[in-house]
Amino acid sequence: MSTKNALVFAVLLIIIIVIAGPARALIQPDISAIGDFRAYTGNWKNLDGAKSPRNGNLNLSFKELELAIAGYLNPFAKAWVTVSTPGDGLEIEEAYATIFKGLPLKSEIRAGKFLVDFGKLNTNHVHAYPFIDRPLAQRVLIGSDGFKDQGINWNFLLPLKLYSKVSLSVLKGDIFGASDTPENTLDGRNTKQPIVNGHWNVFVPIGEKGDLDVGISGLRGRYKGKYAYGTGDSASGFHDLNATMGGVDVKYKIRWDDYTSLILQGELIANRRDIFTDKFETRSNFGAFGFVDYRFRKRYNIGFMIDRAPGIYDNTADDYEQNIPDNKSNSLTAALDDKNSTMAYTIFTGFSLLEETTLFRLMGQYITYNISDPSRLVDPTMTWKKPEFAVVLQMIWSMGPHKAHEF
Amino acid sequence: MKILTVFLAVTILLTCGNSFAKVKAVTSSSDLASIVKEVGGDNVDVTSIGQGKSNLHFVEMLPSYMIKVSQADIYFKVGLALDQWAAGIIDGARNDKLVVVDCSDGIDIIDKPSGKVDASMGDVHPEGNPHYWLDPRNGKIIAQNILDGLTKADPGNGAKYRSNFDNFTKRLDSAWAVWSAKAEGFKGIQIISYHSSWAYLAKAFNIQVAGFIEPKPGIEPTASHTAELINLVKKQDIKVIFREPYFSNRAPNALVKETGATVYTVPSSVGGTDDARDFFSLFDTLINTLLKAVAKS
Numbered sequence: 001m002s003t004k005n006a007l008v009f010a011v012l013l014i015i016i017i018v019i020a021g022p023a024r025a026l027i028q029p030d031i032s033a034i035g036d037f038r039a040y041t042g043n044w045k046n047l048d049g050a051k052s053p054r055n056g057n058l059n060l061s062f063k064e065l066e067l068a069i070a071g072y073l074n075p076f077a078k079a080w081v082t083v084s085t086p087g088d089g090l091e092i093e094e095a096y097a098t099i100f101k102g103l104p105l106k107s108e109i110r111a112g113k114f115l116v117d118f119g120k121l122n123t124n125h126v127h128a129y130p131f132i133d134r135p136l137a138q139r140v141l142i143g144s145d146g147f148k149d150q151g152i153n154w155n156f157l158l159p160l161k162l163y164s165k166v167s168l169s170v171l172k173g174d175i176f177g178a179s180d181t182p183e184n185t186l187d188g189r190n191t192k193q194p195i196v197n198g199h200w201n202v203f204v205p206i207g208e209k210g211d212l213d214v215g216i217s218g219l220r221g222r223y224k225g226k227y228a229y230g231t232g233d234s235a236s237g238f239h240d241l242n243a244t245m246g247g248v249d250v251k252y253k254i255r256w257d258d259y260t261s262l263i264l265q266g267e268l269i270a271n272r273r274d275i276f277t278d279k280f281e282t283r284s285n286f287g288a289f290g291f292v293d294y295r296f297r298k299r300y301n302i303g304f305m306i307d308r309a310p311g312i313y314d315n316t317a318d319d320y321e322q323n324i325p326d327n328k329s330n331s332l333t334a335a336l337d338d339k340n341s342t343m344a345y346t347i348f349t350g351f352s353l354l355e356e357t358t359l360f361r362l363m364g365q366y367i368t369y370n371i372s373d374p375s376r377l378v379d380p381t382m383t384w385k386k387p388e389f390a391v392v393l394q395m396i397w398s399m400g401p402h403k404a405h406e407f
Numbered sequence: 408m409k410i411l412t413v414f415l416a417v418t419i420l421l422t423c424g425n426s427f428a429k430v431k432a433v434t435s436s437s438d439l440a441s442i443v444k445e446v447g448g449d450n451v452d453v454t455s456i457g458q459g460k461s462n463l464h465f466v467e468m469l470p471s472y473m474i475k476v477s478q479a480d481i482y483f484k485v486g487l488a489l490d491q492w493a494a495g496i497i498d499g500a501r502n503d504k505l506v507v508v509d510c511s512d513g514i515d516i517i518d519k520p521s522g523k524v525d526a527s528m529g530d531v532h533p534e535g536n537p538h539y540w541l542d543p544r545n546g547k548i549i550a551q552n553i554l555d556g557l558t559k560a561d562p563g564n565g566a567k568y569r570s571n572f573d574n575f576t577k578r579l580d581s582a583w584a585v586w587s588a589k590a591e592g593f594k595g596i597q598i599i600s601y602h603s604s605w606a607y608l609a610k611a612f613n614i615q616v617a618g619f620i621e622p623k624p625g626i627e628p629t630a631s632h633t634a635e636l637i638n639l640v641k642k643q644d645i646k647v648i649f650r651e652p653y654f655s656n657r658a659p660n661a662l663v664k665e666t667g668a669t670v671y672t673v674p675s676s677v678g679g680t681d682d683a684r685d686f687f688s689l690f691d692t693l694i695n696t697l698l699k700a701v702a703k704s
Binding site: 100203259 | 626
């Protein structure tokens with residue numbers, strides 16, 4: 001962590017300690033700290049095909065500390081702040097206020113930086129997932145740390161007997177390349193225009209024990225793209241480029257009793273983006289994931305996930321330890337790849353001592369790469385890429401108020 | 408003119424219909440729902456989010472609950488941090504007109520921890536033991552809170568609610584006399600309880616809760632704690648183990664195997680067993696179970 005980040009973090013901690021003073025007990029917000037420690041191994045290779053130094057080793061990593069502050073601002077508004085330390089950095093994951101009362105149409109307005117309503121899983125923090133990391137499809141298409149952006153959201157409940165919510169956002173648009181220096185990214189943007197996003201879901205009870213939640217998402221952006229390849233004058237051109245994404249999410253949960261349940265959940269994300277490399281073209285691809293999670297005896301869960309992402313999601317970058325696997329710069333390349341794909345097969349199991357206060361998870365992941373057009377790869381010589389596996393043990397601890405879980 | 412007449416007629420009908428509309432109430436627990444039915448009578452439609460056979464500590468914030476609350480006039484919560492999930496459901500319902508009533512107001516709370524409360528004490532409730540409806544005398548206080556809430560939400564029917572309240576408290580007084588007399592039959596009985604659910608019942612009927620299957624509130628039984636409990640049960644010759652329907656029977660059965668005590672699966676809420684259909688039959692069931700236990704031992 002840099003000195004500046006450490007300083008900001010220390011100031012935040014002091015603020016939290018002061019806020020949490022007993023004299024302010026009646027008005028203090030909920031404050032939580034969540035730690036994520038991992039031990040992992042696998043058979044990864046470097047870009048040149050040689051074994052990674054981590055190959056076969058027992059690697060240890062304190063992946064992240066998350067500080068969350070949440071509370072009412074007044075009877076009509078609430079605010080959330082989540083700051084995390086992914087690796088060496090410090091990031092404001094979310095910081096937003098919501099006006100949730102007093103608005104017409106049973107609506108709610110949110111402004112700030114927040115996890116965007118795109119799909120079902122994205123709005124949950126990763127530590128609340130039954131498995132360890134975001135699915136590859138999400139990481140490639142909506143962001144390796146999830147789809148969070150700065151903007152305004154308006155959502156309202158439809159006047160039906162069923163729960164049905166429509167959510168509309170205007171966002172800064174970091175999802176299509178957050179870099180201000182276009183040369184650094186394949187589809188780097190020079191001017192940032194807001195993008196629009198929408199999500200509509202319907203929640204239907206199925207019998208006395210089951211519930212079905214179905215949603216559709218959409219995202220549309222138009223931005224200036226700069227020549228990605230070439231130097232000097234050839235790199236100075238700009239083109240209007242469109243990006244469109246759509247998604248379908250489904251979750252079914254059946255509860256046999258308070259402590260035994262089964263979740264079937266999946267999402268499909270379709271992606272269509274204009275790109276200008278040496279010529280203008282439009283590329284389409286898709287990602288999808290589906291998982292089964294069986295929870296039993298209150299404290300245990302076990303499940304399986306199949307996950308497909310466009311492109312070759314390489315895991316050899318320096319920031320590998322962030323996720324298994326993870327390569328943020330590579331994810332931008334993969335999102336524009338309409339020829340190659342990555343498949344992941346994951347089994348996971350978990351045990352919690354008392355809810356999420358102390359939680360252990362074990363995951364085995366087998367990844368295969370389907371390379372049919374090496375010219376799409378960030379490194380066209382990467383055709384040696386063979387299936388890889390990873391085994392990860394995770395311990396999550398959570399200090400502070402833990403709330404009931406939303407469906 | 409004809410159109411105007413029809414319009415006026417429809418308007419009058421709709422207005423009249425409105426004045427006879429029932430108050431829609433949602434409660435956190437089936438116990439509160441039972442008392443709302445008593446006080447609200449035919450003027451109130453009530454549904455409960457928490458079910459008698461479910462653990463009120465763990466309720467998922469389902470959107471279907473939010474939609475129920477969004478269409479409700481009044482919400483009755485248990486309070487004392489038992490139904491913390493209710494706040495999320497109420498906020499998610501976005502119902503500006505909703506009257507929210509905390510039914511723990513005025514309760515003489517027991518087991519309120521003194522000094523610093525932290526997670527090393529387990530899933531402890533800093534505001535005190537929240538299972539207050541299990542002292543039938545608290546039924547009157549709960550009913551008073553419900554009466555106040557219904558009168559606020561529907562002042563036009565305040566007199567009816569008052570009359571229903573008076574009727575309920577009279578019946579409760581009569582039932583209390585019967586239950587107290589019966590409770591002489593098990594006065595001072597020692598029981599082992601799974602969770603600290605029975606503190607109010609114990610206080611009301613002179614029952615001694617000698618130990619808990621949970622080593623600390625909300626913490627699953629451990630082998631060492633169960634071994635200690637076996638020694639305690641043997642030493643004090645305890646014959647009765649109370650288990651709520653939603654808790655595992657593994658640890659209680661281990662006690663039975665080692666000590667010969669009997670496990671009674673008893674309702675801690677209305678609907679917890681088939682016998683416990685309402686607030687009155689809940690206590691009938693509990694008292695009859697204890698009398699049977701004494702007879703058996």
